[in-house]
Amino acid sequence: MIKHLIGLGVLLAVGIAYPAIFPNNLTIAISVLLFAGWATSWDLLGGWNGQVSLGHASFVGLGAYFVAIGQSQFGLAPWWTMAMAAAFAAVLGYFWGQLTFSLRGPYFSLSTIAVAEILRLVAINEEWLTGGATGVFIATLPEPFGIDLFSRTAQFYMALAFAAMVIAIVIAISRGRFGYQLRAVREDEDSAMASGIDPTATKLKAFMLSAALTSIGGGIYGIVLAFIEPHVIFALLLSVQIALTAIIGGRGTIWGPAVGALVLVGAGEMFRTTFAEANMLIYGILILVVVLFLPRGIVGELARRHIRRLYAKRAQG
Amino acid sequence: MAGLDILLQNVANGVLMGGVYALIGIGLTLVFGVMRTINFAHGDFVVLGMYSAVLFNALLGWDPYLSLLLAMPIGFFAGVVVERFILSRVVDAPPESALLATLGISLIIGNAILLTFGGEPRSVQVSYASSTFSIAGVNVSMVLLLAGIATVIMIAALYALLNRTEIGRAIRGTAENRLGAELVGIDTRRIHSIVFGLGVMLAVMAGVTLIPLLFATPTNTGAVFTLKAFVVTVLGGLGNVGAAIAGGILLGVVEVLGASYFMSEYREAYGLIAFLLILLFRPEGLFGRTVKRV
Numbered sequence: 001m002i003k004h005l006i007g008l009g010v011l012l013a014v015g016i017a018y019p020a021i022f023p024n025n026l027t028i029a030i031s032v033l034l035f036a037g038w039a040t041s042w043d044l045l046g047g048w049n050g051q052v053s054l055g056h057a058s059f060v061g062l063g064a065y066f067v068a069i070g071q072s073q074f075g076l077a078p079w080w081t082m083a084m085a086a087a088f089a090a091v092l093g094y095f096w097g098q099l100t101f102s103l104r105g106p107y108f109s110l111s112t113i114a115v116a117e118i119l120r121l122v123a124i125n126e127e128w129l130t131g132g133a134t135g136v137f138i139a140t141l142p143e144p145f146g147i148d149l150f151s152r153t154a155q156f157y158m159a160l161a162f163a164a165m166v167i168a169i170v171i172a173i174s175r176g177r178f179g180y181q182l183r184a185v186r187e188d189e190d191s192a193m194a195s196g197i198d199p200t201a202t203k204l205k206a207f208m209l210s211a212a213l214t215s216i217g218g219g220i221y222g223i224v225l226a227f228i229e230p231h232v233i234f235a236l237l238l239s240v241q242i243a244l245t246a247i248i249g250g251r252g253t254i255w256g257p258a259v260g261a262l263v264l265v266g267a268g269e270m271f272r273t274t275f276a277e278a279n280m281l282i283y284g285i286l287i288l289v290v291v292l293f294l295p296r297g298i299v300g301e302l303a304r305r306h307i308r309r310l311y312a313k314r315a316q317g
Numbered sequence: 318m319a320g321l322d323i324l325l326q327n328v329a330n331g332v333l334m335g336g337v338y339a340l341i342g343i344g345l346t347l348v349f350g351v352m353r354t355i356n357f358a359h360g361d362f363v364v365l366g367m368y369s370a371v372l373f374n375a376l377l378g379w380d381p382y383l384s385l386l387l388a389m390p391i392g393f394f395a396g397v398v399v400e401r402f403i404l405s406r407v408v409d410a411p412p413e414s415a416l417l418a419t420l421g422i423s424l425i426i427g428n429a430i431l432l433t434f435g436g437e438p439r440s441v442q443v444s445y446a447s448s449t450f451s452i453a454g455v456n457v458s459m460v461l462l463l464a465g466i467a468t469v470i471m472i473a474a475l476y477a478l479l480n481r482t483e484i485g486r487a488i489r490g491t492a493e494n495r496l497g498a499e500l501v502g503i504d505t506r507r508i509h510s511i512v513f514g515l516g517v518m519l520a521v522m523a524g525v526t527l528i529p530l531l532f533a534t535p536t537n538t539g540a541v542f543t544l545k546a547f548v549v550t551v552l553g554g555l556g557n558v559g560a561a562i563a564g565g566i567l568l569g570v571v572e573v574l575g576a577s578y579f580m581s582e583y584r585e586a587y588g589l590i591a592f593l594l595i596l597l598f599r600p601e602g603l604f605g606r607t608v609k610r611v
Contacts, residue, residue, distance in 0.1 A: 107596060109416065110596070114596075121583060277436060281428035284423070285421070287417055290417075291410075292407070
């Protein structure tokens with residue numbers, strides 16, 4: 001617990017100093033932080049609770065659209081629309097979960113793709129609401145305390161706050177009653193039920209929290225993009241990217257998804273010139289490596305080795 | 318009478334389109350039935366088939382149906398290799414591992430095609446692309462009819478393989494009970510390789526028959542086909558070849574009728590909604606026995 005809080009402190013300290021040290025590499029850092037936040041939110045449901053969702057781009061899209069439409073059509077400031085998006089995402093997550101949590105394992109994953117695709121089609125076709133396939137443009141943003149939200153530095157700090165908030169929430173949950181309920185349901189729903197845990201209620205809570213947090217990040221992403229197109233932001237590939245980031249980093253670990261975001265966005269940037277648009281190739285290769293050789297993900301595997309070393313030392317001493 | 322004509326026309330188009338969906342779905346359902354693996358890369362193998370036809374056409378000037386002669390064996394072999402080197406290692410791991418592995422394969426195929434062929438949509442021009450002929454006032458597209466005939470031949474061949482040969486018996490045995498099959502001396506690893514090879518071969522074949530009709534794009538089309546294959550198999554019941562045929566035709570008809578009588582922009586959504594409804598209320602599929610396997 002203390003270690004994790006120190007880790008969070010280090011993240012914040014490095015993050016606060018970062019724009020001063022690398023003022024030219026802010027866009028990629030924003031990307032890392034947003035993916036870290038999304039993957040950590042995904043992990044609440046996918047890792048801690050074991051329900052692999054391949055539809056999380058829906059919540060990213062929801063957040064982005066709330067901010068963009070709220071600003072361009074109603075003149076609402078992003079912080080209000082982000083709060084509204086989070087509330088709406090939680091409600092959507094509730095109904096989505098009610099609908100699909102009777103399904104287990106791969107069937108649940110399949111149903112999340114179907115729901116997400118239907119939402120994408122709605123975003124493309126309901127032009128009166130979303131501007132249709134052409135998308136929505138954010139032309140102006142308010143300036144709280146004179147801060148220009150269009151500047152990359154301000155966006156970086158928003159992304160940093162988002163990632164840190166999500167990680168802090170997961171740290172808090174991991175040691176609490178809810179965290180143990182999540183893991184009990186993941187390991188065995190029937191035994192969890194036998195110990196007095198309601199698996200469906202637990203999964204619903206995890207889904208709602210995960211959805212709300214993801215949509216807040218989506219709102220920040222909307223500001224960063226300033227131009228929101230449904231086929232980009234609701235893409236199945238974005239859902240897959242979020243899920244794979246968490247899985248490659250290490251499911252059900254606190255820092256795994258964040259490490260995954262750093263590794264994957266970093267690798268994507270490194271091979272940008274080699275692979276150009278085809279940089280999802282890296283995700284494909286890394287997920288195969290993880291599935292075949294590191295089933296617990298990068299951080300999960302490191303943690304396991306660390307624990308084994310501790311036991312070995314104790315056995316010797 | 319005009320209304321009835323249009324209805325017949327739509328149903329005919331739906332059934333023929335559904336035949337191709339069925340072909341895609343059968344590959345997925347066969348792999349699921351035997352290996353209990355949901356193959357996320359299935360649609361990408363369809364796209365691979367499309368690009369193989371493009372390649373053979375560009376290099377040798379072959380008609381897509383001629384390129385089937387080479388594309389199908391190559392597809393089978395590719396499937397065997399993928400199974401041997403990747404999927405066989407995760408066969409006893411939690412079901413999610415196999416799902417994630419096929420997701421990785423899907424990303425690798427899609428992006429490898431993107432690197433090789435670039436992002437522009439590709440197609441093969443054939444002389445019969447827009448020719449139609451009419452039966453009792455219903456216009457039938459030549460391309461769809463050929464695809465339908467190919468589907469029927471392939472399904473008949475598959476039926477014969479599964480029900481009339483020793484390998485087919487071993488495949489059915491492995492699907493029924495893997496341990497039991499091993500106890501009576503079936504090499505289930507070999508069966509898994511063969512089945513995955515067959516699945517890929519069917520996907521490649523569907524891709525080749527579709528290329529005169531549709532444009533191929535590297536990454537998006539794959540996901541669309543994978544999704545359609547899921548819809549088809551879940552409509553019919555996962556792991557049931559006969560039901561996948563019915564599921565495919567049903568999807569084709571639902572899409573065409575939904576698009577022409579309700580809102581055409583939601584063409585893709587009708588299949589997905591049907592898919593969700595079936596998953597929720599009859600997870601064993603429309604034609605499945607009421608056995609909970611999940």
